[in-house]
Amino acid sequence: MLADIITIGDEILIGQIVDTNSAWIAQRLNESGIKVRQITSVSDEKQHILNALQDAHEQSEVIIITGGLGPTSDDITKPTLSEYFGSKLTENESVLNDLLAFVKARGIKLSERNRKQAEVPECCTVIRNPVGTAPAMWFEKDSRIYISLPGVPFEMIEIMEQSIIPKLVEVTHGRSKIIIHKNVLTHGISESHLAVMLADWERQFPTNLKLAYLPQPGIIRLRLTIEGKNEAQLREILEFELHILKRILPDAIFGEDEDSMEGVVGRLLLEKDATLSVAESCTGGNISHLITLVSGSSKYYKGSVVAYSNETKYELLKVNIDTLINYGAVSKQTAAEMAKGVKILCKTDYAIAITGIAGPDGGSEEKPVGTTWIAVATPDKIISQKFHFGDNRELNIMRASVAALNLLRLQLI
Amino acid sequence: MLADIITIGDEILIGQIVDTNSAWIAQRLNESGIKVRQITSVSDEKQHILNALQDAHEQSEVIIITGGLGPTSDDITKPTLSEYFGSKLTENESVLNDLLAFVKARGIKLSERNRKQAEVPECCTVIRNPVGTAPAMWFEKDSRIYISLPGVPFEMIEIMEQSIIPKLVEVTHGRSKIIIHKNVLTHGISESHLAVMLADWERQFPTNLKLAYLPQPGIIRLRLTIEGKNEAQLREILEFELHILKRILPDAIFGEDEDSMEGVVGRLLLEKDATLSVAESCTGGNISHLITLVSGSSKYYKGSVVAYSNETKYELLKVNIDTLINYGAVSKQTAAEMAKGVKILCKTDYAIAITGIAGPDGGSEEKPVGTTWIAVATPDKIISQKFHFGDNRELNIMRASVAALNLLRLQLI
Numbered sequence: 001m002l003a004d005i006i007t008i009g010d011e012i013l014i015g016q017i018v019d020t021n022s023a024w025i026a027q028r029l030n031e032s033g034i035k036v037r038q039i040t041s042v043s044d045e046k047q048h049i050l051n052a053l054q055d056a057h058e059q060s061e062v063i064i065i066t067g068g069l070g071p072t073s074d075d076i077t078k079p080t081l082s083e084y085f086g087s088k089l090t091e092n093e094s095v096l097n098d099l100l101a102f103v104k105a106r107g108i109k110l111s112e113r114n115r116k117q118a119e120v121p122e123c124c125t126v127i128r129n130p131v132g133t134a135p136a137m138w139f140e141k142d143s144r145i146y147i148s149l150p151g152v153p154f155e156m157i158e159i160m161e162q163s164i165i166p167k168l169v170e171v172t173h174g175r176s177k178i179i180i181h182k183n184v185l186t187h188g189i190s191e192s193h194l195a196v197m198l199a200d201w202e203r204q205f206p207t208n209l210k211l212a213y214l215p216q217p218g219i220i221r222l223r224l225t226i227e228g229k230n231e232a233q234l235r236e237i238l239e240f241e242l243h244i245l246k247r248i249l250p251d252a253i254f255g256e257d258e259d260s261m262e263g264v265v266g267r268l269l270l271e272k273d274a275t276l277s278v279a280e281s282c283t284g285g286n287i288s289h290l291i292t293l294v295s296g297s298s299k300y301y302k303g304s305v306v307a308y309s310n311e312t313k314y315e316l317l318k319v320n321i322d323t324l325i326n327y328g329a330v331s332k333q334t335a336a337e338m339a340k341g342v343k344i345l346c347k348t349d350y351a352i353a354i355t356g357i358a359g360p361d362g363g364s365e366e367k368p369v370g371t372t373w374i375a376v377a378t379p380d381k382i383i384s385q386k387f388h389f390g391d392n393r394e395l396n397i398m399r400a401s402v403a404a405l406n407l408l409r410l411q412l413i
Numbered sequence: 414m415l416a417d418i419i420t421i422g423d424e425i426l427i428g429q430i431v432d433t434n435s436a437w438i439a440q441r442l443n444e445s446g447i448k449v450r451q452i453t454s455v456s457d458e459k460q461h462i463l464n465a466l467q468d469a470h471e472q473s474e475v476i477i478i479t480g481g482l483g484p485t486s487d488d489i490t491k492p493t494l495s496e497y498f499g500s501k502l503t504e505n506e507s508v509l510n511d512l513l514a515f516v517k518a519r520g521i522k523l524s525e526r527n528r529k530q531a532e533v534p535e536c537c538t539v540i541r542n543p544v545g546t547a548p549a550m551w552f553e554k555d556s557r558i559y560i561s562l563p564g565v566p567f568e569m570i571e572i573m574e575q576s577i578i579p580k581l582v583e584v585t586h587g588r589s590k591i592i593i594h595k596n597v598l599t600h601g602i603s604e605s606h607l608a609v610m611l612a613d614w615e616r617q618f619p620t621n622l623k624l625a626y627l628p629q630p631g632i633i634r635l636r637l638t639i640e641g642k643n644e645a646q647l648r649e650i651l652e653f654e655l656h657i658l659k660r661i662l663p664d665a666i667f668g669e670d671e672d673s674m675e676g677v678v679g680r681l682l683l684e685k686d687a688t689l690s691v692a693e694s695c696t697g698g699n700i701s702h703l704i705t706l707v708s709g710s711s712k713y714y715k716g717s718v719v720a721y722s723n724e725t726k727y728e729l730l731k732v733n734i735d736t737l738i739n740y741g742a743v744s745k746q747t748a749a750e751m752a753k754g755v756k757i758l759c760k761t762d763y764a765i766a767i768t769g770i771a772g773p774d775g776g777s778e779e780k781p782v783g784t785t786w787i788a789v790a791t792p793d794k795i796i797s798q799k800f801h802f803g804d805n806r807e808l809n810i811m812r813a814s815v816a817a818l819n820l821l822r823l824q825l826i
Contacts, residue, residue, distance in 0.1 A: 012435075012436070012439075012452065013439055013448075013449045013450070013451070013452065014439055014440065014443050014448075014449070015435070015436040015437060015438070015439030015440030015441075015443060015449075016436075016440070016625055016627065016636075017436065018431060018432075018433050018436040019431075019432065019435070019436070019452075020431050022425075022428070022432070022454070023425070023428040023429075023430065023431040023432070024428060025428070026425070026426055026427055026428030027427065027428030027429070028428075029428075030427050030428060035426075036426045036427070036428075037426070037456070037461075038426070038453060038454060038455055038456075038461070038465075039425065039426065039432075039452075039453070039454035040451065040452070040453050040454075041435070041451065041452035041453075042451055043450070043451075048450075048451070052451075055468075179427075181427065181429075190521070191483060191484060191485060192484040192485075192524050192526045192527040192530075192546075193524065195484060195485045195526050196524055196525075196526055210423075212423060212424065213483060213485045214424055214429070214430070215483070215565065223424070223429065225423075225427070278719075280698075280701075283702075283705075284701055284702055284704065284705025284706070284710075285693075285698035285699065285700070285701025285702040285704075285705060285717055285719065286698065286702040286705075287698070288693075288697050288698025288701075288702075288719045289696075289697055289698040289699040289701075289702045289810075291697065291698075292696075292697025292698060292699075292719075292721065292771075292810075293697070293806075293807060293810070295772075295773055295774070295806055296774070297697075297721075298721055298722065301697075301721050302721055302722045302724065302725055303718065303719050303720045303721045303722060303725035303729065304698055304717070304718070304719035304721075305716065305717070305718055305719075305729075306691075306698065306701045306705075306716050306717035306718075306719070307716045308705065308710075308711055308714050308715055308716045308717075309711065309715045309716060311715065311759075311760070312715055312716035312759055315758075315760075316716065316718075316729075316758060316759070345728075345729060346724075346725055346729070347724070347728075358705075359708075360708055361708070361709070368518070370518075388518070388519050388520055390518070390519070390544065391518075392544050392567070393706070393708055394567070394706060395544070395567065397702075397705075397706070
């Protein structure tokens with residue numbers, strides 16, 4: 001079963017707001033076995049909305065419309081839907097009662113303008129809005145279902161969760177396919193190399209299984225999607241393919257679904273009851289920031305030194321001054337001494353250290369922008385590795401942070 | 414002049430990612446005098462993409478297409494565009510050279526699959542991608558302009574800023590209205606309070622001037638947009654209104670347009686030839702991360718200590734153990750001693766210190782989640798201030814970071 005989402009509002013088309021509603025709706029519909037065919041954002045213009053409705057009607061069985069239901073003059077969804085369905089606007093008693101209760105609870109009076117919100121197309125079924133003044137509306141025409149929702153995200157979400165999704169699931173029961181997604185997170189192999197490594201595996205997929213590559217800095221997310229009727233069978237196929245994937249990529253996979261690199265590292269440290277400290281140069285605090293985004297990180301993370309100058313490396317982290325002079329700040333030796341220094345300073349079991357040239361300046365022929373040394377100190381040794389990132393400062397910081405956390409992860413497993 | 418945006422990729426239609434590209438593109442086109450008519454998100458299916466192209470062709474003069482340009486098999490934008498324009502894919506020498514340079518800088522070899530990225534429809538003009546492997550493509554047909562861009566946000570933004578926008582402005586010159594935007598960045602006043610403070614001012618606007626509120630954590634961006642034909646006159650009106658705005662909000666405005674709080678603070682430190690260090694607890698390295706996102710920050714920023722445990726506060730920052738026992742880690746006294754400690758440790762002129770309860774755990778009746786103390790040490794004194802943020806961990810970290818940088822800014826001006 002297919003759905004179209006139509007979002008109405010000039011604020012989206014001038015880029016004033018990012019449309020987060022569509023992604024949320026798409027995800028929830030997907031979970032309910034309804035596949036979104038297209039998302040269309042149109043302006044507050046009657047003819048444009050009518051065209052979008054007609055186009056969606058030709059392609060999908062469920063059409064979700066958000067926005068344009070407010071009390072101001074630029075909100076024209078209701079009269080437009082009225083015209084589209086050949087209906088007329090009339091005051092709805094139950095909506096009016098909800099409105100009166102809503103304003104009474106806030107100690108204000110119902111203005112004429114707000115009373116207009118009780119008017120809905122005669123042909124619709126009203127769906128109550130428990131958290132706002134604009135109700136949702138349910139229409140049926142030529143065995144299509146149309147649902148009009150307010151554009152305010154929390155109102156839309158509340159109405160969808162409480163009323164629309166249960167009703168849709170009931171109405172479409174048996175008509176919709178089951179869709180299951182599984183995400184696998186990888187690090188350390190480029191998208192094109194992954195594609196080569198996974199080509200044979202992908203070729204033997206059943207026709208109802210698909211693979212997608214979703215890259216972000218330092219991480220490539222592999223998404224497996226399977227469609228069908230029998231949930232247990234679909235899950236079995238997914239499990240089987242996942243098993244093969246893990247054999248093809250034994251080291252690159254670090255997590256699944258909602259995992260993050262910093263979350264996985266945190267879990268491993270907790271399991272070992274071990275503590276962590278960090279010495280950062282080129283990443284300027286970003287590794288520490290990622291680690292502390294995880295709620296509960298204070299159980300294993302003790303602290304960091306961001307040593308952005310040679311003096312700080314020398315005075316705080318006790319990096320030997322000869323090391324800095326002989327090998328330079330971006331070197332295996334400096335990284336190792338930084339790791340050792342912060343581990344002693346913060347009295348932790350593990351430590352990460354990183355030093356590199358984030359750019360855009362500071363590069364040389366021998367050490368171009370992006371050259372980075374990462375060291376990890378464990379309870380009994382220090383390992384280090386050289387990396388080459390690109391020449392974009394912000395990206396280098398992100399990629400280097402993920403690579404550093406991954407180097408620690410490999411020592412923890 | 415009208416534009417359509419078409420985003421290609423199943424990940425949008427299943428709600429796995431929020432489409433932030435469209436809002437960014439819409440905003441930039443708008444600033445260049447091109448109005449976005451419709452945003453359409455379609456799946457990785459040839460016929461669906463062809464239909465969307467045809468529909469856009471009938472309504473708009475500029476068609477921007479993002480996504481589906483990666484090296485993997487689910488990326489089908491290039492063969493589809495080839496078919497749409499009745500062209501064929503051929504290897505492009507300049508793209509191949511860029512690819513070779515790109516992989517060489519990373520010390521890897523060009524795989525057969527990656528080499529495929531050098532293939533583009535013969536009829537297109539290639540637009541180089543300075544930060545990735547997939548080039549952008551510029552097509553013209555029936556006096557429409559089609560631009561295909563990679564879907565990775567930072568690659569798309571880089572190519573748009575460097576190449577596409579200047580070229581579009583040149584090509585469409587004279588055909589479009591002049592639209593000028595001016596952004597003013599504010600901190601410390603809520604959106605609803607700002608709206609009350611600015612109501613009278615907004616009422617006297619000429620009809621071609623509009624004000625928008627664009628909130629982000631800790632910052633509210635006010636965007637003035639003016640439309641017309643005479644650029645000099647439009648700029649004069651903007652200057653005049655800006656002047657009034659600065660009189661209404663003398664303290665809250667900290668920057669304009671592309672400014673950031675960390676960039677403004679950096680400029681002020683450079684002007685004073687002064688140095689900075691940071692002691693972070695609840696923000697876990699994020700303040701340091703923001704500071705070092707600014708290229709050239711090593712000229713004034715020396716380093717930080719992220720003291721996530723009491724031991725680190727005590728041992729590294731030399732916070733008095735009695736202070737921690739008597740007043741607690743989240744207190745005016747601890748914040749002040751942290752600032753003093755890191756300033757001495759890193760031998761800097763200024764220092765920021767922050768300690769608070771980021772949440773979701775760790776709050777108490779007396780000190781609920783969000784309670785934060787920020788201290789700033791200057792060459793001759795230490796000031797501190799208490800803040801209350803909300804109960805969302807990630808938001809607290811961001812808001813607290815901006816507030817801390819702002820407290821330093823106020824000491825620097």
